Amino acid sequence: MSARTYDPRVPAPTLHLPDFCAARAILAVVLIVEMVAILFALARQSLQQNFWIDLASCSLFLLWLGLSCTAVLCRTRTWLQQMPVARASTIALCLLMFCVLLVSEVVYRLGQFWTFGAAGVFSMFPADHAAFVLRNLGVGFIVSSLALRYFYVSAEGKRNIEMAAQARIRALQARIRPHFLFNSMNTIAELTRSNPERAEQAVEDLADLFRASLSDAHTQIPLRDEFEIAKTHQRIEQLRLGPRLQVTWDVDTLPMRAQVPGLIVQPLLENAVYHGIEMLPAGGTVSIVGTFRDGRIEIEVRNPIPLQHNYGEREGNRMALENIGQRLALAWPGRASIETRQEGSEFFARLVFPYTETAAAHFTS
């Protein structure tokens, strides 16, 4: 990815493992183990005789194996993630193989202890020591390698998206801000003489705004704060555009405690002003409408635009929209969206995302 080469701060790739200590991961392991057990039982083609016993013994053994491997990865995860991928993978693989060996050995010994000579139900324990252990090591090696490879590939994919989003937000800051910054400075330069109090407020607002835009791209903030940032932006633009800029806020029904990635509403307002209101001699009204239903928050920003202009295709606008889309996708994969449409001389941008009160889980990892 090109984003990687431009950014000196990007950490070297590490082996990213899911948090195996979490209940969700353990549930996933149990489910996977059961499916593998069913797979094995089916593959043995002994549906008529002993299928259930076969499945039960296989499940029992694989659960032991799966949970002990999970426990080992849970303990060693932090340590493994600090080293380069190749070494971490090798060590993880060795640990898992050791686990397999240990569990197989224990199971075999147990079988020997419980069933010496006796037949019946205990025949589910393996009889041939070497074959049993070697077979388990073989299967374990293949499954572990596949799993590690899967974790690496999926983490790498996620990392690429994250880095692209970071690169975009920096590019966005570098792109749209200067116009706003210098125009605001010009307004303030005038106000310092004509209206010092408003000049002071404008400087304070500008400081707040830049502080918000310099914060980490991953930080989640309450919806209330995000609206506050957008309103700060609105106040500054208002000084410059006067009555040409009207903004109506209809967001009272939204849960203000909802956690959202920072700067998802403010750029929409900024775009609405830059590409819409500013380009209209008579100005116009930006309306921001929020609706909350079925645990989903919808925010629609609507603004007039000059006719004949391919608003959504403008480079700055498209970049801002893509950037918001990527950060929504990072916060709520597959459950959030940003849509835009143009109807005649009006442009609509709509955010839809689920209501969460705490930051999404993978942001803390």
Next chain:
Amino acid sequence: MLQTPVDMRLLLVDDELPARDRMRRLLAEIEDCEIVAEAGTGELAIAQCAELRPDIVLLDVRMPGLSGIEVARHIDSLEDPPAVIFTTAYDQYAVEAFETEAVGYLLKPVRKEKLAHALRHASRISPTRLAKLAESARIDHRRDQICARLGEQLKLIPVADIYYFLSDQKYITVRHRNGENLIDESLKSLAEEFAGDFVRIHRNALVAEKQISAVERCDDGHYVVRIRECGVVLEVSRRHAAELLRRIRGEA
């Protein structure tokens, strides 16, 4: 440098009131200059330029409707056009173009000394440099209006109202909803600028695609185009027939 005994007469153009307030205040502190008018839109600026004949126009680049560079191109069609100084808060492409073409510009917030210096050195921008500016700074990808000179006045013609452009030896005739006018531009650059909506049907004719009501084939094999709203029939050259038919069919 010779000091002129009369004041420089300035036209101040910016869509933002605080920006004009500040410029007015700065100019009040500079000697030998007088603001004859202020304009908040490009259209008004063009009208005031034609009427009041300022010496220098201080022209904001980014404005609703007509951009500053378009305004400069329009007022340049006046006889004895004024000098132009562009002002901008931030516009990377425009500033690069101003630098390349050595055109006077000021960055907002403007310093008083720089403003005074720019006023002393303000000069008219040649049409060729303006054309280059418009090309490299292209803030809006294309004009929404074109400008025709009517004696001492300037007239803006919305591109949406234009039926066709016809060129003869020297001038181009624009036929539009409210009549026809002469303009001083080249058909080639018009064809490039409005490539999406206008189609070349002849070496000397550029027609609005949506205004073509019919393409008819004559007995001798060549084609003619009928213009919807005025009924005029224009000849299609052999060289442009294939392209025209392709575009008309592609639309259907």
